[in-house]
Amino acid sequence: MSRLRGGSSLKATVALDYIAEMALPRTDDTDGLVVADVMHDEVGALSADATVAEARLWFAPSVSRRLAIVADGDRYVGVVTPADLVTDLPADRPLASVARAGDSVAPDVPAATGLEIVLASATRRVPVVDGDGRLHGVLAITADGQHFACRDRARPG
Secondary structure, three states, X not given: OOOEOOOOOOHHHOOXXXXXXXXXXXXXXXXXXXXXXXXXXXXXXXXXXOEHHHXXXXXXXXXXXXXXXXXXXXXXXXXXXXXXXXXXXXXXXXXXXXXXOOOOEOOOOEHHHHHHHHHHOOOOEEEEEOOOOEEEEEEEEOOOOOEEOOOOOOOOO
16 A cells, blocks of 8 residues: 555646636735635645655656655645655655655735745745644645646635
8 A cells, every 4th residue: 555645646736737727816916815715725745654765756757746745644744855865865764754844834824925935945835834733735836926826716705
C-alpha cells in the first residue's frame, strides 16, 4: 500500500493550463477576500512516513510539481522540493526527517497578504495552516501570476 495521501498526485500542484477555461479569482482583485476564499482546498499531501524514494518518484513525472506538502494525518509537518531530494539522502530515509517548516499562511489572513507571501516564495505555492497546525490547503498562483490557482468558486458576499 502506498503511503502517499491523496492518490498519486498532489492536487495542490495541479497543472495550470486550464486557467483560460475557468473563472479563477484574479490576484489584482483581493478586496474583502481572505486566504480561505482563494486557496486550493482539495490538497493531497505526502505522508510523513513516506520515504525519500517515494517522494522522488512523486516528483519525477512532472516539472509542474514544485512543492510537496508533508502531513501526518491532517497535521502539517513541512514541505519538500525536488532540490531537497537531489543530495545523497538514503532512499529509505523518512520524508518527515527531510521536510522543513517553510513559510505558511493562515486561512483567515487577507488574500492580499497571502499573495505577498506566495510571490516571495520560489515555488509560488504556500501551505495554508491554522494556528493549531491543521493543514487546510495550499495558496498558489498561476504561472502568469494573474490568478489564484484554486477551484472555481463564486466570490463570497
